[in-house]
Amino acid sequence: xxxxxxxxxxxxxxDVDSDLSLPVIAAAVTNSTxxxxxxxxxxxxxxxxxxxxxxxxxxxxxSSATNGALTGLASITGCCGLVKPWAALVIGFVAGIVYxxxxxxxxxxxxxxxxxAIPVHLAGGIWxxxxxxxxxxxxxxxxxxxxxxxxxxxxWFYSWGRGSGDARLLACQVIxxxxxxxxxxxxxxxxxxxxNYLGAFRADSLEELVGLDISYHGYNPRGVPxxxxxxxxxxxxxxxxxxxxKPIEENTEDDKDGVDHIE
Numbered sequence: 001x002x003x004x005x006x007x008x009x010x011x012x013x014x015d016v017d018s019d020l021s022l023p024v025i026a027a028a029v030t031n032s033t034x035x036x037x038x039x040x041x042x043x044x045x046x047x048x049x050x051x052x053x054x055x056x057x058x059x060x061x062x063s064s065a066t067n068g069a070l071t072g073l074a075s076i077t078g079c080c081g082l083v084k085p086w087a088a089l090v091i092g093f094v095a096g097i098v099y100x101x102x103x104x105x106x107x108x109x110x111x112x113x114x115x116x117a118i119p120v121h122l123a124g125g126i127w128x129x130x131x132x133x134x135x136x137x138x139x140x141x142x143x144x145x146x147x148x149x150x151x152x153x154x155x156w157f158y159s160w161g162r163g164s165g166d167a168r169l170l171a172c173q174v175i176x177x178x179x180x181x182x183x184x185x186x187x188x189x190x191x192x193x194x195x196n197y198l199g200a201f202r203a204d205s206l207e208e209l210v211g212l213d214i215s216y217h218g219y220n221p222r223g224v225p226x227x228x229x230x231x232x233x234x235x236x237x238x239x240x241x242x243x244x245x246k247p248i249e250e251n252t253e254d255d256k257d258g259v260d261h262i263e
Contacts, residue, residue, distance in 0.1 A: 005032055005073045009080045024144060028080040035076035035092035036069045042096025043068020050100070064100075067116045071099040074124035079132035081144055083155075087135035091128070098127050112202070129177045133170030 010028040047064035051057070072092035083091070102123035106113050113119070136155035141147065159166040195201040203212060
């Protein structure tokens, strides 16, 4: 995914004037790398500190680093060619924090998101839209868009540096963000309501208990106990058992981790 991000961040330069395409590509790749790296490091060590405070045992969780990196990449996408490298580091640092706050919020509300798509893409994307209104550089805006005169509306922090406090670009970003949220909710909510009414919006509690690997693919990689499997198959008589399927009975010397084997 990170490598692919270079494609659609730097790849957007194909629409830029040929004389500017290489500098735009360089800026996009540099800022994408810095934001993703900063977010990954921030997320990894933030989780380490939180786990140590909660459990007394620090743990380096790889998923925190990888999802943090993706959040940083999502955050820098909208402004990868419009901010300075130092701003990309700040955006990535905040993205790592945003990821943890949103991910922990979903867990506290018992909202299913197995791959943390909402913290990565929704929360990270929202922060990225706002960050553009904060960190858009006057030089980059002037250079990339071919503006001969000084840019009137720049990132809010640069406006404060000018002594004006002009926040029109930030306001435009917020308005655009609200429009995107409103359009998405308006378009998708009817589908979700209908799917929920038909019972197709999520798996039922029994399928969640035994896992979708079994209900959809007939495979048990995590070792679901036999009694749960028997209950599942008794309620799903149309499901045919795989001939090579072996539910776990107990943890033996050959199966210490509780993972069943395929004969």
